[in-house]
Amino acid sequence: xxxxxxxxxxxxxxxxxxxxxxxxxxxxxxxxxxxxxxxxxxxxxxxxxxxxxxxxxxxxxxxxxxxxxxxxxxxxxxxxxxxxxxxxxxxxxxxxxxxxxxxxxxxxxxxxxxxxxxxxxxxxxxxxxxxxxxxxxxxxxxxxxxxxxxxxxxxxxxxxxxxxxxxxxxxxxxxxxxxxxxxxxxxxxxxxxxxxxxxxxxxxxxxxxxxxxxxxxxxxxxxxxxxxxxxxxxxxxxxxxxxxxxxxxxxxxxxxxxxxxxxxxxxxxxxxxxxxxxxxxxxxxxxxxxxxxxxxxxxxxxxxxxxxxxxxxxxxxxxxxxxxxxxxxxxxxxxxxxxxxxxxxxxxxxxxxx
Ligand code: G3I
Numbered sequence: 199x200x201x202x203x204x205x206x207x208x209x210x211x212x213x214x215x216x217x218x219x220x221x222x223x224x225x226x227x228x229x230x231x232x233x234x235x236x237x238x239x240x241x242x243x244x245x246x247x248x249x250x251x252x253x254x255x256x257x258x259x260x261x262x263x264x265x266x267x268x269x270x271x272x273x274x275x276x277x278x279x280x281x282x283x284x285x286x287x288x289x290x291x292x293x294x295x296x297x298x299x300x301x302x303x304x305x306x307x308x309x310x311x312x313x314x315x316x317x318x319x320x321x322x323x324x325x326x327x328x329x330x331x332x333x334x335x336x337x338x339x340x341x342x343x344x345x346x347x348x349x350x351x352x353x354x355x356x357x358x359x360x361x362x363x364x365x366x367x368x369x370x371x372x373x374x375x376x377x378x379x380x381x382x383x384x385x386x387x388x389x390x391x392x393x394x395x396x397x398x399x400x401x402x403x404x405x406x407x408x409x410x411x412x413x414x415x416x417x418x419x420x421x422x423x424x425x426x427x428x429x430x431x432x433x434x435x436x437x438x439x440x441x442x443x444x445x446x447x448x449x450x451x452x453x454x455x456x457x458x459x460x461x462x463x464x465x466x467x468x469x470x471x472x473x474x475x476x477x478x479x480x481x482x483x484x485x486x487x488x489x490x491x492x493x494x495x496x497x498x499x500x501x502x503x504x505x506x507x508x509x510x511x512x513x514x515x516x517x518x519x520x521x522x523x524x525x526x527x528x529x530x531x532x533x534x535x536x537x538x539x540x541x542x543x544x545x546x547x548x549x550x551x552x
Pocket of ligand 1: 240283340420451512
């Protein structure tokens with residue numbers, strides 16, 4: 199058996215993976231238990247899964263992951279209390295069933311805002327109370343920055359924002375703190391946290407939150423990265439900057455795509471990927487990446503992959519979508535048959551020769 203990743207990085211940070219409930223069993227489950235000491239749900243803790251209809255909470259799938267974490271003594275990251283995507287439409291409909299964002303009457307808008315913040319509070323309170331003793335870190339809000347937004351602060355103009363401004367962000371954190379307690383680790387999570395102007399927008403928002411006394415403990419850097427983007431320096435600077443605010447950093451959704459964006463052209467199959475030799479370039483990337491994470495280990499307490507092995511990754515959906523239905527990606531350190539890849543050896547500190 200190959201050395202366990204969680205042991206290798208034990209002195210530096212927790213090692214995590216995102217999972218669907220079906221992956222708690224079989225070979226996925228075995229890899230999880232052997233190599234990881236932290237998990238997060240890839241989908242089943244999002245609002246659309248937990249509260250598909252107003253007041254109808256369904257924790258069946260989420261509980262499976264919570265129980266697995268408990269049984270195997272793993273840390274649990276909660277993803278995600280509030281997001282603009284995978285949130286059911288009912289949140290944004292007024293009592294008459296009209297879209298809140300379409301409302302032009304200022305009085306009605308004010309009422310809608312109150313109603314939406316009430317719904318937010320109810321969702322956050324219910325979820326946090328249920329899992330407060332099990333969850334180690336909460337993604338309280340996800341992806342609230344959008345550098346293409348029309349406003350100067352780069353705030354994503356989601357329905358949440360259009361109806362409440364930034365109140366939904368503060369309310370989400372305050373409600374989480376109130377019910378999760380002082381020890382709870384509250385995170386703001388986003389992608390491209392390394393690149394300008396997004397990094398500065400996020401930094402300014404977080405700084406404002408701290409100034410206002412909004413309870414926040416850390417920044418989640420998704421790290422959906424590529425073979426040579428962003429640069430190591432950009433990644434280091436971002437971690438250093440948020441750490442300088444006194445915040446913890448988690449790498450929350452790590453995967454190293456073989457492609458640029460959009461992912462075209464893409465290899466049609468895993469065999470073609472292997473034959474191309476690109477997995478050795480990826481190994482070099484993983485080597486440098488984990489060397490950097492270790493160097494920054496005082497500032498990073500958790501590194502989580504957005505999946506387990508190359509058999510299951512959201513990047514395949516993207517590769518297919520942009521390549522007429524035929525495209526494969528291979529972002530992780532285990533191959534589709536669960537064997538370790540060159541990337542595994544390099545991240546563990548061994549040298550492989552391509
Ligand atoms: O559950 C339905 C199923 O009933 C249906 O038959 C099937 C048909 O399309 O869809 C299933 O839902 C899919 C869901 O994943 C669960 O598998 C959605 O279509 C699909 O869009 C959804 O994708 C997820 C995506 O978030 C949604 O935006 C990905 O699995 C998940 O990896 C991805 O994760 C996000 C993070 O939450 C935030 N950061 C970016 C990251 C990657 O996009």
